[in-house]
Amino acid sequence: MALPPTIAELLQFDRASEGVVAQGWVRTRRDSKSCSFIELNDGSTARGLQVVVDAGCSDAALMPQILTGASLRVRGDLIASPAAGQRWELQARSLEILGPCDAAYPLQKKGHSPEFLRSIAHLRPRTQLFGNLLRVRSRLACAVHEFFQQRGFHWVHTPIITSSDCEGAGEMFRLTTQKTNEVLGAKGDFFGRPTYLTVSGQLQGEALACAMGRIYTFGPTFRAENSNTTRHAAEFWMIEPEMAFFDLEADMTLAEEHVRFMASHMLQNSTAELEFFGRFVDKEVQARLEQTASQRFERISYTDAIEILLASGRTFTHPVVWGEGLQTEHERYLAEEHVRGPVTLYNYPRAIKPFYMRRNDDGKTVAAMDLLVPGIGEIIGGSQREERLDLLLEAMQAQGLESSDYDWYLDLRRHGTVPHSGYGMGFERLLMFATGISNIRDVIAFARTPGHAFT
RNA sequence: UCCUGAGUAGCUCAGCGGUAGAGCGGGUGGCUGUUAACCACUAGGUCGUAGGUUCGAACCCUACCUCAGGAGCCA
Structure with a gap:
């Protein structure tokens, strides 16, 4: 069985291709009268995949739930993009929201300060x-x-784990299985001698x-x-x-x-x-x-x-x-x-x-x-x-x-x-x-x- | 650990003694093959915490907490 393709792989296709599947997280969504544009990213590449959802698509009604951060599976056709900005885009036939994302999602389309990003290291x-x-x-x-x-x-x-307490390169973290008041490296300690990282x-x-x-x-x-x-x-x-x-x-x-x-x-x-x-x-x-x-x-x-x-x-x-x-x-x-x-x-x-x-x-x-x-x-x-x-x-x-x-x-x-x-x-x-x-x-x-x- | 600076809406910030603001993000409506889209409306805040000064404190003072930058140590 073939592995699910990454977006990086899809973008490297050398020809249009019908019936492909792309999965990833929504970076941005822009709506137009006739269609919506979703930028989908899966971590495989810097540039995401532009997904185009026509207003007539059976899943177009899902659009209001597709906020930045939501995870999607999209089936559709990879076609040459008629607009500037990207070579390929995915013309969606069906959309599946794998994981919705509410408005509390802290990441926005705009840049954030490094200090703020440090506070959400998991995202x-x-x-x-x-x-x-x-x-x-x-x-x-x-x-x-x-x-x-x-x-x-x-x-x-x-x-x-090392037992030399002086490798000549600064303070060390002590490593022990002892309880609070016991001596590091004492007889009952795991290695029977002081150990460090x-x-x-x-x-x-x-x-x-x-x-x-x-x-x-x-x-x-x-x-x-x-x-x-x-x-x-x-x-x-x-x-x-x-x-x-x-x-x-x-x-x-x-x-x-x-x-x-x-x-x-x-x-x-x-x-x-x-x-x-x-x-x-x-x-x-x-x-x-x-x-x-x-x-x-x-x-x-x-x-x-x-x-x-x-x-x-x-x-x-x-x-x-x-x-x-x-x-x-x-x-x-x-x-x-x-x-x-x-x-x-x-x-x-x-x-x-x-x-x-x-x-x-x-x-x-x-x-x-x-x-x-x-x-x-x-x-x-x-x-x-x-x-x-x-x-x-x-x-x-x-x-x-x-x-x-x-x-x-x-x-x-x-x-x-x-x-x-x-x-x-x-x-x-x-x-x-x-x-x-x-x-x-x-x-x-x-x-x-x-x-x-x-x- | 030392020195300096900063903490105001989910985010980025303005306001610096006299009724809390903007942009972005969210919601609603509109427009457009869009590219960190655009336009209008709307919801959203015990102004880091605790004291103090004052008729009145986001704003001044003190302490604490948190974060950042610089220094020391090094990779």
């Missing part, structure tokens, strides 16, 4: 904005796999890379930071490649190729969605993607970046000092004004970076890199990992970490250690870059941020 997927976003999200997720699969990477699955699959990813060569993870990640910004969520999807025999140079090259690949993919495969985002969300989005897809990325060492900032003649709110982290205003200046495009910063001071990053020969810096894009800021953060046991132990000690907590991780350096590198890319941040949507809460269907875990 906002029916808007054009979210339909377009969710289709892009799906395609770009596949594109991530294409990118890595073409380059000999293996997709691995690192655990979501993962903040990064990197450490396990290193173990897998030191066997499989090139691997990547792509899955949910959890951070319990009380961050209230347009770029942070408590639950987000992260892509973390980890490569044996890659130094920082190769790591940066891969990261740049990755961003460029995603930009090209968006331009080639999501043209209808991109046009929508360019019209209603961000006029610059297409130009930015084209620039990213074609331009060579700049690379600037941290030390040179400090020089550039000092020479800029700008007064920044936060002082520019070698050894301090770069503030958002500094990163914005570098990406948006100095380079005017994507830029990779590398070789950061040792003191401000985690223990696992590889110490450079100067003794002062580590082989770390951040890839910044205009408008979003950091989209990728990565490093070459410290593969030398003695230096790794030294770095752990300097940061007050207990080496016995990382025994299995240190073991990788004891048994056939190799130079290796990796990075993390925030998938939602990539989507923000690809669509121009400026708030992370609007690129994930059901966003989790501090105080918000509804739906």
